[in-house]
Amino acid sequence: MSHLVPAARLLLPPTRVPPFIALLPRLLPLSATLLSTSIPVSYHRLLRRRFASMSSFTIQPPATNPLHVWSILPSSHSLPTVSTVRAIHIYDFDNTLFLSPLPNPKIWHGPTLNNLQAISWLANGGWWHDSRILAATGAGVEIEEKRGWEGWWNESVVQLVRLSMEQKDVMTVLLTGRSVDGFGTLITRIVQSRGLKFDMVVLKPEQKKTLAFKSDFLKELLNYYEQAEEIRIYEDRIRHVQAFRDFLSSYAESTRGRRAPLTGTVIEVSEESRCLPPSIELSEVQTMINEHNALRLPHTSELRIKKTVFYTGYLLSNKSTAAVLNALSIPAQVGAESDVKLLGNSVLITPKPASQSVLHKTGPLGTKVEFEVEKVGCWDKRVWAAIVKPVDEKVRVYTDNPRPFLVLAVRRNAKPIDAAKIHAWVPPPKPNIRFTAVVGERLLLRIEEDFPHEGEFDSLFPRRRQRPENNTAGRYAYTDRDREIGRNNKRESDIAGSAVAAVDGSAGGYGRIGNGWRYDAYANRSDGLRYEDPDRPDPTPYGGQTKSLW
Template identity: 50%
Template sequence: MARNNANGPQPPFTLTALNRWSVADREQLPAVEKIKVLHVYDFDNTLFNSPLPNPKLWNGPTLGFLQSQDVFATGGWWHDSRILAATGEGLEKEEPRAWEGWWNEKVAELVQLSMQQKDALAVLLTGRSERGFPELIKKMVKSKGLDFDIISLKPAAGPNNQRFSSTMNFKQVFLESLMETYKAAEEIRVYEDRVKHTKGFRDFFTDYNKRQIGGAPTRGPITAEVVQVADGATQLDPVTETAQVQRIINDHNRARSNGQHGPRYEIKKTVFYTGYLISNTDTAKLLTLAQLPAQMRDTEMKFLANNVLITPRPCQQSILDKVGGMGSKTTWEVTGTAVFENKIWAARVRPIPETKKYYTENPVPMVVLALRKGARPIDAGKIQNWQPVPPEKQFVFESTVGEKVLLRIEPEAQETEYESLFPNKTHKRKHAPDDDSANPSRRDAPHAPSTAAPTRGGYQPNHSAGRGGRGSNRGQRGNRGGGGSRGNGGRSRGRGGGGYKNYQSLDDVGEKGNGTAPFYNAAVSYEEFPPLQKQYQTPQQLVQQQFQQYQQYQQQLQGKSANGGGSKGGDVELQYF
């Protein structure tokens, strides 16, 4: 309970004492007898749609890792003002236009009404640190034309040296001081976006009124309402977000070098596949080719149509050189469509011009359009019969060679760049294999046609089964990131494109620079993350499985070498689900 957090006798509740909680530029608060209503607004994702770590950019553990207060020397996502200042196009551009599009406009209108109501006190109450955020938040609300009587941020210690076990504890101590000071107020209304915190406030007011009625009354009961606000999840530009996180890491590593405890960190990437990546616009067009059963529900399907697979792993440089390197463009023409066992929908394509070199580990170049639940993209390679595309649906599209990746934050390690692509160190490839070691025959036949179909100019291994690539339905675990590098089940957040379960506000965090921007590859693309489909493996499980299979393959090669046999890459395949 809030009343139990101060040691010794309760301090006097005066306007002067209450004003010590505020960073607003007000010398005096309204007189006690003039205020009948108290309106209290939360900031993050209630009044302002603050950016959250992007689940399309970071893996699950890192989403929680970023939001923990105990990992980085600067405190992480919610405690470094550079993250909030980077919202939109940054402070310099956003302040003149009042961060247009980033506010919850309905709540902002309510603040305006509170300002106009003469017997109302308007309060902004946020768990953002009083040490790092006052000037930025004051600039933001001022640009929007919002004038609060009190702007209260979480201090290291309260005006009477109160210590807070959590942000919720801080808010409750403040609210009690607010109600005890404005004893003439008959009503208090709190606006909050989190269901958990809404309940916490309601319980707090219930207990407070019980004391006023049957316990030790100090001011009489008050009508309390906690308004649940629909939250809005937003993200920074991916390049900006990566750069800001890199600066946080740089500052942390600098502090570590100066004697602070804890490991040094770095950003690494996990590559799930390399392919000819397709734009969202062309993906939408390609999906029209998938003739799905009318009775099939969207929840039974996984929609892809986002790449022509090159390889389901990081691509070796020699292969990249053959396809023009990262960022190179290839134009494709759709030549046919097919359905495999009523659970895989795919489109066959060919390059324009047909003589253009390409590489794919599928029997023929194709785009996996959609999968029924439980189906695997790899089985698209079993398709034998392709139906011609009707003239009205024939079209061409452009692709860009790139990777599908997630970034992750891990302690620095003595490893090669290739080894760093894999998060599970116990299953890491210790040496990058020779580009053609799995199939020496590839080396001398870059223009050899596939036995599956005539494809002039195609450079393809002839595996026994193809891979349709991976699409955009990788789910994320519900991490809360309460500390360290793992998170523990959270609630879904978001609007529009879909929420995610890794959101952690300041209320979840227990007590406990500058720098150059990182290298950013424009050819890197990031997946969408619809709700988790349990039959699919997590990205981490996929990478681990690939390496287990690779180790088995290496053991087989060693066994064949010991017996004097050769090696054929088509005998063992890294399955890609």
């Protein structure tokens, strides 16, 4: 082996080195195995002669910024140099910069609302991991891109981004927990449609926790831009706001003396809630459920959408409600009192799903009836109501109450049923106060396991899981309350088919007619899903200055 020279000797810096040697560390990383190998003496002498004939050089840092691997922007997009960055501004995407749609609380039952946003509940990741939800924002990508998703931005934050863009010593970053594969192209299109230019657009790799991913990125970003003296993070999620504050405080303390002093600020952005059109939301959720059912494990049950009915009644549109309340001067009397809730949204038929025998008396769901206010009254300044009757005396109406009541308003701690305590009824302040109502149900939707032998009536009641030791199959059981309701409300047949739905809410509601859902915007009152004429005008605001007569 005397004719061989250890390769490690070649690693000693020669006096003259060819420029191509600088590329070797990138192309052929030397391992411990390579260092222990040997090279023939002839090759060693040849390389020494070649080195001696070339000029000396200095190894420079890589020309490409290592942070490029984090950004989805093209590699040709240059990043600011270390010496030019004095401040870094980080913007979150969902509900900070962009008003991403949320599941509608006026459609979904509480537990379902949470489950839709859980990553592990549906096989495809749920609400925040399905790009079709974000793509369905507004009128859809193709239309919204042309108008820059107008109305779906937090305009205050948009202005802050533009100010950051204008400052030469500020690095502007869009940082989101959305996944690269599912949302990279879509988010790029959304941002570019508004003319926003970020130095970096950073999305999360699959299978990584959002907070851990963002913390890792921030650490590498701050380590590289070591001359930056300030960092601002704009975030809407309270838990993340506190986590980032803790991170920045810890980072500044641990790097003291090894980089420029760092001042970190985390700005909590108030979340603005926006929702998809109800028909679009239901369609997309149903698609996610179908995909989940196709991917589920063999021993697990399928999921399906079920409904929880709170009551059946003659439901008013928001326009009709506003007209009746104004005609009876309710807003003028009690509208300014904070403990009074304006109603006037339904004439009760029955406080439960209507049986077939009841629907035989009222007509099927969706039947229109025109009512007229006959008398009005008040109980103890706590409940205001009106007795109504059908305009056409030939029309048959039904109610569990002694007479058809339209509850107009209730004070806190009072109940609509207290209208039965009113004994002093007087004529209305003006004659011929009429409105049209529709037979329908007030409901919320929920997503639960589909049981093969569960009837339509059984599906109306939410189920709760049994204790694990008593429920190894993961099935649900009725609550005692459900059983009691079931005994008192036996259905003669199911109520599938055309329906008008109703849900709680102070700002809006949704009506289902046949297979279609329609949006109904309400203001300053608690309402729910309503039937509505698709050709009716926008709702009128409450008003009225008529002097109180009762």
